[in-house]
Amino acid sequence: MTDVAEKIVNGDVRAVARLIRDIDDGMPGVRQVLKELYPSTGNAYILGITGAPGVGKSTLVDQMVSHLRKRDKTVGVLAVDPTSPFSGGAILGDRVRMQRHSMDEGVFIRSLATRGHFGGLTQSTRSAIDVFDAMGKDYIIVETVGVGQDEVDVVKSAHTTIITVIPGMGDDIQAIKAGILEVGDIFLINKADREGTDKTLSDLRLMINMDHKKYEEGNWKPPILKAQAVFDKGVKELLEEIDKHRKHLTEHCGGWQVRRREDKVRQELGDMIKSRLIEEVLGKITETGDFDEAVNSIVEGKTDPYTACDKLVLPAIGVSTG
Amino acid sequence: MSSVFDPKVFEDVEEGHKKWEKKLDKIFSSKPERLERFSTVSDREINRIYTPEDVRDADFANDIGFPGEYPFTRGVQPSMYRGRFWTMRMFAGLGSAKDTNKRFHLLVNQGQTGLSTAFDMPTLMGYDTDSPKARGECGKCGVAIDSLKDMEDLFEGLPIDRITTSMTINPAASILWAMYIAVAEKRGIDKKIIGGTIQNDMLKEFIAQKTFMCPPVPSVRIITDTVEFGTKEVPRWNTISISGYHIREAGSTAVQELAFTLADGIAYTQEAIGRGLNVDDFAPRFSFFFNSHLDFFEEVAKFRAARRIWARVMKERFKAKDPRSWWLRFHTQTAGCSLTAQQPYNNVVRTALQALAAVMGGTQSLHTNSLDEVLAIPTEEAATIALRTQQIIAEESGVANTIDPLGGSYFVETLTNQMEEEALDIIQKIDDMGGMLAAIERNYPQQEIADSAYHYQRQIDEKEKTVVGVNKYVTDEDIPVEVLEIDEELENLQIEKINRLKNERDNKLVKESLEKIGDACAGTLNVMEPLIEAVKNYATLQEICDVYRQVYGEYRDPGIY
Amino acid sequence: MGNNRRVRVMVAKPGLDGHDRGARIIARAYRDAGFEVVYSGLHQTPEEIVEAAIQEDVDMIGLSSLAGAHKYLFPRTVELLREKSAEDIVVCGGGIIPEDDIPPLKEAGIKEIFTPGTALDDIVKWVKENVKPR
Numbered sequence A: 001m002t003d004v005a006e007k008i009v010n011g012d013v014r015a016v017a018r019l020i021r022d023i024d025d026g027m028p029g030v031r032q033v034l035k036e037l038y039p040s041t042g043n044a045y046i047l048g049i050t051g052a053p054g055v056g057k058s059t060l061v062d063q064m065v066s067h068l069r070k071r072d073k074t075v076g077v078l079a080v081d082p083t084s085p086f087s088g089g090a091i092l093g094d095r096v097r098m099q100r101h102s103m104d105e106g107v108f109i110r111s112l113a114t115r116g117h118f119g120g121l122t123q124s125t126r127s128a129i130d131v132f133d134a135m136g137k138d139y140i141i142v143e144t145v146g147v148g149q150d151e152v153d154v155v156k157s158a159h160t161t162i163i164t165v166i167p168g169m170g171d172d173i174q175a176i177k178a179g180i181l182e183v184g185d186i187f188l189i190n191k192a193d194r195e196g197t198d199k200t201l202s203d204l205r206l207m208i209n210m211d212h213k214k215y216e217e218g219n220w221k222p223p224i225l226k227a228q229a230v231f232d233k234g235v236k237e238l239l240e241e242i243d244k245h246r247k248h249l250t251e252h253c254g255g256w257q258v259r260r261r262e263d264k265v266r267q268e269l270g271d272m273i274k275s276r277l278i279e280e281v282l283g284k285i286t287e288t289g290d291f292d293e294a295v296n297s298i299v300e301g302k303t304d305p306y307t308a309c310d311k312l313v314l315p316a317i318g319v320s321t322g
Numbered sequence B: 001m002s003s004v005f006d007p008k009v010f011e012d013v014e015e016g017h018k019k020w021e022k023k024l025d026k027i028f029s030s031k032p033e034r035l036e037r038f039s040t041v042s043d044r045e046i047n048r049i050y051t052p053e054d055v056r057d058a059d060f061a062n063d064i065g066f067p068g069e070y071p072f073t074r075g076v077q078p079s080m081y082r083g084r085f086w087t088m089r090m091f092a093g094l095g096s097a098k099d100t101n102k103r104f105h106l107l108v109n110q111g112q113t114g115l116s117t118a119f120d121m122p123t124l125m126g127y128d129t130d131s132p133k134a135r136g137e138c139g140k141c142g143v144a145i146d147s148l149k150d151m152e153d154l155f156e157g158l159p160i161d162r163i164t165t166s167m168t169i170n171p172a173a174s175i176l177w178a179m180y181i182a183v184a185e186k187r188g189i190d191k192k193i194i195g196g197t198i199q200n201d202m203l204k205e206f207i208a209q210k211t212f213m214c215p216p217v218p219s220v221r222i223i224t225d226t227v228e229f230g231t232k233e234v235p236r237w238n239t240i241s242i243s244g245y246h247i248r249e250a251g252s253t254a255v256q257e258l259a260f261t262l263a264d265g266i267a268y269t270q271e272a273i274g275r276g277l278n279v280d281d282f283a284p285r286f287s288f289f290f291n292s293h294l295d296f297f298e299e300v301a302k303f304r305a306a307r308r309i310w311a312r313v314m315k316e317r318f319k320a321k322d323p324r325s326w327w328l329r330f331h332t333q334t335a336g337c338s339l340t341a342q343q344p345y346n347n348v349v350r351t352a353l354q355a356l357a358a359v360m361g362g363t364q365s366l367h368t369n370s371l372d373e374v375l376a377i378p379t380e381e382a383a384t385i386a387l388r389t390q391q392i393i394a395e396e397s398g399v400a401n402t403i404d405p406l407g408g409s410y411f412v413e414t415l416t417n418q419m420e421e422e423a424l425d426i427i428q429k430i431d432d433m434g435g436m437l438a439a440i441e442r443n444y445p446q447q448e449i450a451d452s453a454y455h456y457q458r459q460i461d462e463k464e465k466t467v468v469g470v471n472k473y474v475t476d477e478d479i480p481v482e483v484l485e486i487d488e489e490l491e492n493l494q495i496e497k498i499n500r501l502k503n504e505r506d507n508k509l510v511k512e513s514l515e516k517i518g519d520a521c522a523g524t525l526n527v528m529e530p531l532i533e534a535v536k537n538y539a540t541l542q543e544i545c546d547v548y549r550q551v552y553g554e555y556r557d558p559g560i561y
Numbered sequence C: 001m002g003n004n005r006r007v008r009v010m011v012a013k014p015g016l017d018g019h020d021r022g023a024r025i026i027a028r029a030y031r032d033a034g035f036e037v038v039y040s041g042l043h044q045t046p047e048e049i050v051e052a053a054i055q056e057d058v059d060m061i062g063l064s065s066l067a068g069a070h071k072y073l074f075p076r077t078v079e080l081l082r083e084k085s086a087e088d089i090v091v092c093g094g095g096i097i098p099e100d101d102i103p104p105l106k107e108a109g110i111k112e113i114f115t116p117g118t119a120l121d122d123i124v125k126w127v128k129e130n131v132k133p134r
């Protein structure tokens, strides 16, 4: 085992923090470490929380952490915030809501920026989950803004996925990316102290496709809960519902470690191959300057994009252009 | 409704104005205007000229009128500075209670009739000096108060039955007020005759100043307790100083300052009415606190608009009948954020201009910042120059000889109207959200201010806005100014004092009185009586604040950027 | 992925000081310069700041203090980083820092101090020149 992997399995905070950074930054050495860590993963229970900006996800995560700590469980949090499309920078604002857990050794909070690289977010977040898992965290909570496909994919990696909305978001719920409602195992109406909670509740009931094949299996009916995260109301109930879902996965789905189950593995490996391919091929093409050259050729009318694409991609994956 | 202008006037004015603009266009076609866009500090665009056209509908009786008459655009008292000048009230506080007491005596001997107390960070935040959170902070930003012992030292020998005392304190306002009342009662002074102000405005804390302790709803509950108690028991006390100063200093525009402050005032009024109080019993004890920034005319217009809006809100919306409820009385402080570390003597000039705007705007009292504002809390010398600045304005410049000297200026009346209108739009928006508490919870004012602050900073960086000595007329020379330093040893002395106190006092009594406060907080009993009892038993500030925190929970910074 | 080091910084408010106008402006300026910025929020102890900085693996901590307690808070932050073997995290600071306090702070390990009137561009430039992502 490498030094780094060993440190991580032993729970070394600095080493974990750095490895996640290296994963995020796509440093070459990380793959080896991740390989070594893989056997130590699979023990953490992963929660995904998604929803529009401002619905109270971070506040909720903060409260959930407190409750889990009372049960003596260790927690890792990955909070994903969007990168500014203008500057490439980001202000990672989730941590502020959770900062009171900073000094608790049983809690590790890490902010990530979406960075907008092809499928990279899903990949790096999944790897970061593995790192927390290997360091021995009992629960890992992943918070993402439920807008892009990437973010949805991220929460799909979770054992239990929680979709958060707020009252009076009727239209916004409609606007939630199609496909996102299907990934929800639990729906939570936060800010239930506000008017319109019951209306949102009935709207949601109508909208969630309970017949979706996801729910058929063992008949898990995704519950719709109400909460007031800032006032710590409904959070205990949420955790109880998570327990139920976990139990359900254990009893009806061959163990809650669904991440190991075939369809999960299939999805994750598929995604990994995709992003690895992009990384390797795109890397080769853009580094050599061939890409820019091809762009010029097309602009100058010397070639067409179809031919250029073949010329660039095929050699990169070891197929000869004929 | 009748316009001040004869409609026939406008034909000539319009024609003349058009001609004049043409002439200018011609002049500027060869050599363009000095700036592409002329705007105020708040980035409000300003026209080349203002004429009767801009105030076409000016209705003298209903909108402008006379000082001391509704809607008070020109001043709350009929006599204004023809009767007496504004109160020159300089904010002071440093180090230990004994240190500050010395400065207070000096100020009173110089003829100052009102004191204004600055507290240190631990006191402001509800911690005792011995808290681990307070390390390194004791006495740095004001006076350190841990218990009634310190408060007794602070007012030792000062005639608190004759002078009024203002205390800039918020989450712990109820407690410091209880201490002040206790000091008075122990000296045999009836609380019915003591006068002064506690800032006690928590809404603007969440919005701007950020000394907070418990969440907004219970914070307002405690404030309402003080309003209720004051109305019945301490009738000469101003129980809330509804503050725009901090909002502006946090980076808002002039209109945002105006709107958010008045929206806060509306929220407190609603709460007190909700408590079953009669509006005319408490509203006259509300006072306001504004900033006076660099853009001279915009500031004057802001003060005038503030009075007019508040009068109408109180009369029309809250159906107040006592004219004193319609009055917007206010204290002003010049804009600390406009002062610079570079070429610090320029700050005297800036402050003078800002003080002038406050006076032209009809302030009731004024603090002028010192030339060393950007370095540390002021030295005695620097504070004296700042006080002299007010005295020169009052007694040499002649501006106080007539009331509302800028009233009737096309420009100032237009600005007053514009600011009123824009502020009302913002207030409406807040009402639509469900009032200021709901707006704060949505981080609405916080976000608006952060955006304005960043916009302004970028404008300075881009030299769109000039700051003399910082981005223009920069010099390299180092101009030495004396900087006040607070003794680091004070912290230990203060901690020893707490330890001694905790050994000497009757701890059983303390425990019992803290429990009573807890019960009052959890129930509906007014907290003021139990507070006065607890401080008399020498419960410390933090011990009481810990009860608040336990019952109500702690508010944490939402970190809006 | 692709090798793509980004500068990560933390803007932190130590102590009871509530003056956050400057800190939040700095956080935005850093973001607009392309950095990833973690903002601590107000009222943090040096202990909380250091722990957060380590978990977030930032390259730099920027402390902002206007209420006069920098003489304790700034050196304490550096000291804690050393205790945690994280002294490779650069610490800079800004706010109301009297001139006479600057040399001892630098001696204590604060790499640079930015006082009022410093242009945002200069503040960003300093990071680009002095903070190298690991």
Ligand code: B12
Binding pocket: B118, B119, B120, B121, B124, B140, B141, B142, B168, B208, B209, B210, B211, B245, B246, B249, B250, B335, B336, B337, B338, B339, B340, B372, B373, B374, B375, B376, B377, B378, B457, C011, C016, C017, C018, C019, C020, C021, C022, C023, C025, C026, C061, C062, C063, C064, C065, C066, C067, C068, C092, C093, C094, C095, C096, C114, C115, C116, C117, C118, C119, C120, C123
């Ligand atoms: C605005 C202000 C306020 C506002 C704050 C609003 C807010 N949310 O920020 C209000 C009115 C609420 C306020 C209140 C108080 N204030 Co005040 N305030 C100021 C003032 C006038 C300007 C500060 C400011 O925001 N400037 C604009 C910003 C953009 O500049 P900046 O923060 O300095 O940042 C620049 C640099 O310093 C640097 N920088 C700053 N931080 C960082 C961090 C990093 C990483 C980097 C790279 C750079 C950097 O970059 C920026 C751009 O150049 C100063 C005096 C002054 N003119 O500086 C007093 C001042 C800081 N306040 C002071 C005091 C005493 C108080 C109070 C304690 C008064 C009291 N006893 O009640 C309260 C406490 C408030 C609290 N919660 O802490 C004193 C502090 C004394 C001391 N240090 O010895 C000062 C110096 C005034 C004085 N001379 O008395 N205040």
Ligand SMILES: Nc1nc2c(ncn2[C@@H]2O[C@H](COP(=O)(O)OP(=O)(O)O)[C@@H](O)[C@H]2O)c(=O)[nH]1
Binding pocket: A051, A052, A053, A054, A055, A056, A057, A058, A059, A060, A094, A097, A190, A191, A192, A193, A194, A227, A228, A229, A230, A231, B441, B442, B443, B558
């Ligand atoms: N009224 C109300 N506000 C809440 C509740 N939960 C969170 N908030 C507030 O909503 C805002 C956004 O919360 P945050 O957790 O940052 O949302 P996120 O963007 O989804 O992570 C914050 O100001 C919270 O205090 C709640 O239950 N009720």
Ligand SMILES: [Mg+2]
Binding pocket: A057, A058, A059, A093, A094, A143
């Ligand atoms: Mg969040």
